[in-house]
Amino acid sequence: MSLVRVCFTLQLKVECIEEYKHRHAAVWPEMLVTLKAAGWHNYSLFLRPDGLLIGYFETTSLHQAQAQMAATDVNARWQADMAGFFEDLDGAPDEDFAQLDEVFNLEDQLAALAPAPNHFTTKGD
Template structure:
């Protein structure tokens, strides 16, 4: 199991809707993420900068790299694109974060 962290960026005025959409996450998306080897996935918001900080555990035998091609993932990205900075194809822009401290 490996832990990964990355940053994403919300657009101004989108925080409440971003939270509401995640509170109502689609069951098929949750299942897809688990089936892909993702667990213990959290996203935190810096309300001052609108930066999102995501942390997840990734199984050794994961297939996270296949997610961008999955229809459910593409639909979710399209659904979320108006709220955040995205790449072409509506994949959220991600900036990897480097772990500098861990207290087990």
Template sequence: MKRVCFQLQIRPEALADYIERHRAVDTQVLDAIHESGRRNYSLFVRPDGLLIGYYEVDDDATAAAALAKDPRTAKWEEESREYFANLTGRADQSAPGLTEVFNLEDQLLAASQQRQPNYRKNPPPP
């Protein structure tokens, strides 16, 4: 599973409308996103319009290709372009990605795997 995080800038004058538009996304768009393989999808926004998106996916290139050719998302993405500053192309295809530098679960798993051999070598006394 891959975690994907991206950033976009919403035009300040469009922020309230953008937020309202996402309160009840069309079910066909939701189905298309789900069927593409993207899951645990969230959007976060600051008052200045900085938008951070996050989702998990097994194969992001395959999911992006599925969404790019899905007619259920074409209209939504075309209508959404007006909300973003300095956007070329579809928001779901051209948002700059962010690099993950920390994940709690990954580090806990790695730490437990490092500790595990010690427990086996030195079992507690009977």
């Protein structure tokens, strides 16, 4: 199973930062389980003091992971609850984010440097 890395940004309203952090200190257990089941792996959020939110997760398919979440009641409730925290949203926070292009990954470049395994041996090896 090959995972793609997804990184995105959203802008929090500065006056909402502390409440946003408070709510994410203990996300609803049902939401946590649903995210994992929908294929959101290694999911993290990072926040700057000015409200810039950076999200990162790994999944087999961004479209499929978003579609699976969109089909759940817990996600509809969570997104409605979170929508007021953000500036300039035209949709749900988990679908209206600005996705970033990955330009460097250490592990990918190191793997590209490694020689292909040699499965042939010669006498005396």
